[in-house]
Amino acid sequence: MKLVARIVSTFILxxxxxxxxxxxxxxxxxxxxxxxxxIKGSDTMVILxxxxxxxxxxxxxxxxxxxxxxxxxxxxxxxxxGTVDLAQSSRAMKDDEKQKAAKARGSEIVxxxxxxxxxxxxxxxxxxxxxxxxxxxxxxxxxxxxNWNQIGGPDAPVVLYGRESSSGTYDYFREHVLAKxxxxxxxxxxxxxxxxxxxxxxxxxxxxxxGIAYAKDVRPLGISDEGKAAVAPSEATVADGTxxxxxxxxxxxxxxxxxxxxxxxxxTLTPEAQALVTRVGYFPLNQQ
Amino acid sequence: xxxxxxxxxxxxxxxxxxxxxxxxxxxxxxxxxTFKETVPIFTxxxxxxxANLHKFFAEQEKxxxxxxxxxxxxxxxxxxxxxxxxxxxxxxxxxxxxLFACPVGVAAAVFSSEFAPAKLxxxxxxxxxxxxxxxxxxxxxxxxxVLATWLQDAFGFTYRLNAINAGLALGFALVPIVxxxxxxxxxxxxxxxxxAAYALGASRLQTALSVVLPxxxxxxxxxxxxxxxxxxxxxxxxxxAGGNAAxxxxxxxxxxxxxxxxxxxEMGEVVVGSAHYSALFFMGTLLFVITFIxxxxxxxxxxxxxxxxxxxxx
Numbered sequence: 001m002k003l004v005a006r007i008v009s010t011f012i013l014x015x016x017x018x019x020x021x022x023x024x025x026x027x028x029x030x031x032x033x034x035x036x037x038x039i040k041g042s043d044t045m046v047i048l049x050x051x052x053x054x055x056x057x058x059x060x061x062x063x064x065x066x067x068x069x070x071x072x073x074x075x076x077x078x079x080x081x082g083t084v085d086l087a088q089s090s091r092a093m094k095d096d097e098k099q100k101a102a103k104a105r106g107s108e109i110v111x112x113x114x115x116x117x118x119x120x121x122x123x124x125x126x127x128x129x130x131x132x133x134x135x136x137x138x139x140x141x142x143x144x145x146x147n148w149n150q151i152g153g154p155d156a157p158v159v160l161y162g163r164e165s166s167s168g169t170y171d172y173f174r175e176h177v178l179a180k181x182x183x184x185x186x187x188x189x190x191x192x193x194x195x196x197x198x199x200x201x202x203x204x205x206x207x208x209x210x211g212i213a214y215a216k217d218v219r220p221l222g223i224s225d226e227g228k229a230a231v232a233p234s235e236a237t238v239a240d241g242t243x244x245x246x247x248x249x250x251x252x253x254x255x256x257x258x259x260x261x262x263x264x265x266x267x268t269l270t271p272e273a274q275a276l277v278t279r280v281g282y283f284p285l286n287q288q
Numbered sequence: 289x290x291x292x293x294x295x296x297x298x299x300x301x302x303x304x305x306x307x308x309x310x311x312x313x314x315x316x317x318x319x320x321x322t323f324k325e326t327v328p329i330f331t332x333x334x335x336x337x338x339a340n341l342h343k344f345f346a347e348q349e350k351x352x353x354x355x356x357x358x359x360x361x362x363x364x365x366x367x368x369x370x371x372x373x374x375x376x377x378x379x380x381x382x383x384x385x386x387l388f389a390c391p392v393g394v395a396a397a398v399f400s401s402e403f404a405p406a407k408l409x410x411x412x413x414x415x416x417x418x419x420x421x422x423x424x425x426x427x428x429x430x431x432x433x434v435l436a437t438w439l440q441d442a443f444g445f446t447y448r449l450n451a452i453n454a455g456l457a458l459g460f461a462l463v464p465i466v467x468x469x470x471x472x473x474x475x476x477x478x479x480x481x482x483x484a485a486y487a488l489g490a491s492r493l494q495t496a497l498s499v500v501l502p503x504x505x506x507x508x509x510x511x512x513x514x515x516x517x518x519x520x521x522x523x524x525x526x527x528x529a530g531g532n533a534a535x536x537x538x539x540x541x542x543x544x545x546x547x548x549x550x551x552x553x554e555m556g557e558v559v560v561g562s563a564h565y566s567a568l569f570f571m572g573t574l575l576f577v578i579t580f581i582x583x584x585x586x587x588x589x590x591x592x593x594x595x596x597x598x599x600x601x602x
Binding site: 070071073074077157159160164165166180182183185186187188189190191198199202203205 | 355359360361362363364365366373433436437446447448449527528531532533534535536542543545553554556557559
């Protein structure tokens with residue numbers, strides 16, 4: 001009897017869900033002019049995208065902008081599948097992805113850089129190390145350096161934290177720091193830079209990486225590129241290009257995208273929107 | 289019975305049977321879909337090149353330690369798709385989870401069915417069953433933030449997130465399963481068993497442990513099997529609390545990654561139809577088959593027990 005009741009209630013519930021779904025769709029098609037602009041992609045850019053969207057909606061009453069995370073790869077996949085208008089990505093789109101998207105959407109893909117970001121390497125506040133070379137960071141994340149004393153730190157094991165493979169930060173780090181090599185299997189992959197900051201902040205032997213904007217209660221290390229002096233990540237060093245691990249943050253949409261998409265993208269390049277970029281913790285483009 | 293009533297009866301019977309069949313058809317279709325996406329591993333030459341049974345299970349890399357020889361790195365420039373680190377992670381978490389949940393769940397069931405006064409029992413049962421209602425994401429978050437810190441402070445683990453932390457959090461989710469089914473089994477043991485034991489001069493503890501518990505053994509065993517099925521499939525707790533490193537290691541102090549967590553973490557970015565995609569669906573099929581087998585065994589055992597109990601009481 002209990003089982004029957006359960007089956008019936010499940011049935012009714014699913015009917016209700018189906019009914020609701022249908023209603024939502026009709027209401028959307030009724031207000032065609034206010035079709036929401038959907039944005040998806042980089043977890044690093046979620047906060048940036050949301051701030052921009054809020055400001056944009058304030059400036060343009062009636063416009064609706066929805067921002068979602070999931071990782072750069074997820075956003076690009078969604079753009080290819082046509083489920084979003086705009087993909088946010090913290091890495092450049094690969095050529096084969098561009099081709100796939102062009103084929104699926106029937107027009108070329110437009111790339112627009114929107115901000116600069118510095119990728120920092122974080123350690124626990126009590127870690128005595130001040131800076132590392134890119135080669136040292138590579139050895140650490142490839143598992144060749146297993147103890148902090150191998151690179152002048154205390155005698156303690158290195159505990160690695162990184163991002164999951166759908167993340168643009170992961171891709172950027174693998175390409176620019178690991179020289180396209182593989183991460184050590186011991187890297188603990190966490191969901192989002194905030195989770196890495198949280199973990200490193202609680203782990204005195206921990207090391208992780210992520211956007212500078214997230215650094216809180218952890219210490220970003222200075223990074224030196226082959227033979228040069230170490231440079232600490234800061235607004236000035238990222239903006240003038242001396243910090244070696246800086247990258248562009250991108251918007252991608254198809255050329256035949258509706259006006260609500262292109263209007264939003266153009267607006268993000270105005271001084272007003274770029275000021276917002278600085279406030280979120282990234283660096284405006286026009287300084288470069 | 290008048291005619292109207294008969295029509296309503298027939299109608300409702302129809303609705304119920306349709307609803308029942310819909311559920312069965314859905315499960316069948318889900319399995320069919322999962323399996324269909326796995327098939328390219330055996331048929332598609334391009335997919336077969338990168339992911340096949342041999343690459344999943346045989347040694348592919350050279351290295352000193354097992355963790356260098358069996359590697360899961362499907363997005364690498366040179367993809368490596370050994371399933372061992374992930375299967376091992378799943379088994380480690382399940383092992384710790386069951387090691388915690390089985391004794392605790394059974395002890396709680398024995399207490400509430402044999403020793404607790406009726407009033408206390410009225411409280412214990414719903415409270416433990418409420419534990420089953422805690423969303424696993426909340427349990428995972430608790431393990432990630434609180435439990436991991438406690439364990440590290442207490443035992444000085446190198447890795448905050450390890451098999452013990454993840455397994456314990458999983459264990460919390462398994463206790464209600466073990467408890468509920470074991471408790472039902474213990475309560476179903478006929479009164480005559482207990483009375484016979486008391487008549488022979490056995491104490492309450494002796495009766496509970498040497499008469500009632502063995503009589504309910506099939507239910508207790510079934511509860512373990514069902515808990516195992518749940519543990520294998522649990523995703524969110526292990527995704528958050530396990531550290532998510534696909535590391536081939538037998539140590540419970542290393543971080544781990546499970547089959548379900550791998551599917552959850554990687555399905556979002558995978559290119560549809562690629563070898564990586566098929567490999568993830570292969571994991572899904574594997575999970576489905578394991579859960580199906582363990583649940584079937586559990587159900588069989590419960591039925592067997594009910595028959596035996598019914599027979600002995602009459």
